[in-house]
Amino acid sequence: RVAESKAAVALPEVKLGLLPGGGGTQRLPRLVGVETALDWIVSGKTVSAARALEAGLLDAIFEGDWLAQAIAFAAQLDRATALRPTGARRVTPPADAAVLFRTAREMARKTARGLDAPLQCIACVEQSLGGSLQEGLAFERQRFVELVNGTQSKAMRHLFFGEREAAKPPPDAQGAALRPVQRVGVIGAGTMGGGIAMAFANAGYAVTLVEVSEVALTRGVETIRRNYAATVSKGKLDEAQMQSRLARIHGSTSMQDLGGTDLIIEAAFEDIAVKHDLFRQMDAIARPGAILATNTSRLDINDIAAVTRRPKDVVGLHFFSPANVMKLLEIVRARATASDVIATVLDVAKRIGKVPAVVGVCDGFVGNR
Numbered sequence: 001r002v003a004e005s006k007a008a009v010a011l012p013e014v015k016l017g018l019l020p021g022g023g024g025t026q027r028l029p030r031l032v033g034v035e036t037a038l039d040w041i042v043s044g045k046t047v048s049a050a051r052a053l054e055a056g057l058l059d060a061i062f063e064g065d066w067l068a069q070a071i072a073f074a075a076q077l078d079r080a081t082a083l084r085p086t087g088a089r090r091v092t093p094p095a096d097a098a099v100l101f102r103t104a105r106e107m108a109r110k111t112a113r114g115l116d117a118p119l120q121c122i123a124c125v126e127q128s129l130g131g132s133l134q135e136g137l138a139f140e141r142q143r144f145v146e147l148v149n150g151t152q153s154k155a156m157r158h159l160f161f162g163e164r165e166a167a168k169p170p171p172d173a174q175g176a177a178l179r180p181v182q183r184v185g186v187i188g189a190g191t192m193g194g195g196i197a198m199a200f201a202n203a204g205y206a207v208t209l210v211e212v213s214e215v216a217l218t219r220g221v222e223t224i225r226r227n228y229a230a231t232v233s234k235g236k237l238d239e240a241q242m243q244s245r246l247a248r249i250h251g252s253t254s255m256q257d258l259g260g261t262d263l264i265i266e267a268a269f270e271d272i273a274v275k276h277d278l279f280r281q282m283d284a285i286a287r288p289g290a291i292l293a294t295n296t297s298r299l300d301i302n303d304i305a306a307v308t309r310r311p312k313d314v315v316g317l318h319f320f321s322p323a324n325v326m327k328l329l330e331i332v333r334a335r336a337t338a339s340d341v342i343a344t345v346l347d348v349a350k351r352i353g354k355v356p357a358v359v360g361v362c363d364g365f366v367g368n369r
Helices: 012-016 024-032 034-043 049-055 066-076 097-111 117-127 133-148 151-166 191-202 214-233 239-247 272-285 301-305 339-351
Strands: 002-004 008-010 046-048 060-062 183-187 206-210 249-252 263-266 291-294 314-319 328-333 355-360
Touching: 002 049, 002 066, 008 049, 012 034, 012 117, 012 151, 024 034, 024 117, 024 133, 034 097, 034 117, 046 049, 049 060, 060 066, 097 117, 117 133, 133 151, 151 355, 183 191, 191 206, 191 214, 191 239, 191 249, 191 314, 206 214, 214 239, 214 249, 239 249, 263 272, 272 291, 272 301, 291 339, 301 314, 314 339, 328 339, 339 355
Parallel strands: 002 060, 183 206, 183 263, 206 249, 263 291, 291 314, 328 355
Antiparallel strands: 008 046, 314 328
16 A cells, blocks of 8 residues: 555545445554544544554655656566465454543544444444454444434435535636635634634734724733644644734734725624714725625625625625634625635635534524524
């Protein structure tokens, strides 16, 4: 087994309420060991080619012309000794197997409460410790059939395909040229605005965060700093990454500083008069072609767009709190919103790690109804 150096390896079936079919739960423990196999299969995590090589799943990784290198690698092998049928290998039981599997089940019940697939994955890996490969495959097949016909997997598969269908551009936006978005403006440094700023900074965008006063701005930036610090303390971010992301967020109390941005997102409180005032200012300040977005969760975006001279550039981007964490992003298409605006914000949504859904203007849109 060989791979290109940038390849990634995963057994992600658990994320669809299934377990790895075709012998995945029986063959992987024979290749990488029980503990590693249990971790990969139950989590569905993706691992790098380098990690797969280290674990023993891969025999070599190549860069550049990987196909030619793979052929050369195969030609050098002594066929008589190179063949290592996985099924002929025995699984080496870990010294603390009982503790390992008990802990795995406890963790699965805690982190994937109520879900069947993680527990079935654990049972299958445990089965690999005793008996032949064929016995393990029969056990795995029975558990797979139970899962694939169960309501949980059917629901998770429906959700999987539904998310991808919802993220597709509407027919008129398919193939539309994307507007350039490199600099983003956010109006409001409260809970929602700060989270939105973090979401964009995390993805590498330069962010201008505007508040009405220095006091409000300082409070908002400090909250962002504390949120990043909490992430560092959990080991999910290092200090250098935190500082890099903070450096991408420029605070200001002047709306004029939004003039050079490509996308402006208003995250003020839900008052139509406030929204009207802000969009009039955004309309006057923003460069031609800039996208003007509101984070409203319920107000009429057609009404908001009507106060501007460029309703085709106005769209709803309804983030859910905390905006730097929650995946769903409703893209609300107003009556006049241009096709290329929809295509662009769909692309941006994916770049910042959101699951976008294009919806129309109605009370509460979809998420809050």
